[in-house]
Amino acid sequence: MSEVRAEWPLYEVFVRGKRGLNHVHVGSLHAADDDMALRHARDVYTRRNEGVSIWVVQSKDIAASSPDEKDPMFAPSNDKVYRHPTFYEIPDNVPHM
């Protein structure tokens, strides 16, 4: 149990929702380095097209995903329509859903 103290550093995550908007702080995560932080941020904070670009910041450092990475990084969520509630047909007579 000694490895509890060797925690990965904490990163703050900023996501640009779409072109024309600022990057906005969305939360934080732990990662061993910048690359892993970006990859984790993509999976944790942008599973439903919430962003087109991510910055991760550890203390004074800032790392941003390049615009070129947008396609491979965000493409997988486009074909997973079943993540969205409208994918499911619920009859009109079922309330509150």
Next chain:
Amino acid sequence: MTDTATDPLQAGFDTTIGHGDRIEPRDWMPDGYRRTLVRQIAQHAHSEIIGMQPEGAWIGRAPSLRRKAILLAKVQDEAGHGLYLYSACETLGVSRGELTEKLISGAQKYSSIFNYPTLSYADVGTIGWLVDGAAICNQVPLCRTSFGPYGRAMIRICKEESFHQRQGYELLMTMMRGTEAQRAMVQESVNRFWWPALMMFGPPDDESPNSAQSMAWGIKRNSNDDLRQRFVDMSVPQAQALGVTFPDPELRWNAERGHHDFGQPDWDEFMQVVKGNGPCNTQRIAHRRKAHEEGAWVREAATAYAAKQAAAAHGQEGAA
């Protein structure tokens, strides 16, 4: 107790809460407020993480690729919910490692609902409909909770929960259109999960001593009994549309109150499950502990790799 009349920090906090504004991590806050939030957010985060297990057990046995992909996405969402909440909890000054330790040592709790087993595939649908449904009732008011990071995490979570509930309900509708045996499987599953779902709102208000303080602090926005009533009222017409019943002989519409009357869950059973004596408590914690311990080498290797890369980037001297 702090003397609110003379303590400017306490007075500032009280004013912020009084205006319905949010408290942010670097604001001064009473120790009790911080402690209550740490306990509640940690318990909530642990519930999301442990909550992956009952449904995760069916990923490999889902009846079609479509259902498997849906279930995988749903369970992945729950992991995400846990991470949003751990991140909110850490803004209060606790570390992730500490939270994980407290979960696997049993020092912090998670929702009692996840200590019940998933015995049939219909349970995947019932959990989506009733368990995620009850979670939605609890969580929607928490989007306005007084601690900023917690409320923001809840907003993200609530956006994703609708998919969870609807995929579960649709799964059950599909089974109800199937064979007699499939319909019986749905009813049996609903019978097992109804009472544990009602327990998710916590003990009755008169036995929930911390609720009043939590409401005064704006952490909680509704009482346990109010939320439970709301859930029952929402679920009854959904059950009718689905063609199932709830196992409660006292459940009926009360025109005078404009709400359904309903029976009480077995609160002794609830206390037993909370104390660790539910059907799956040991298994759930053992599984989480195993995953944590067996992942240790991955965490260490990633740390070593990052250190090596950083050394290389800073020139030759540290790279050897």
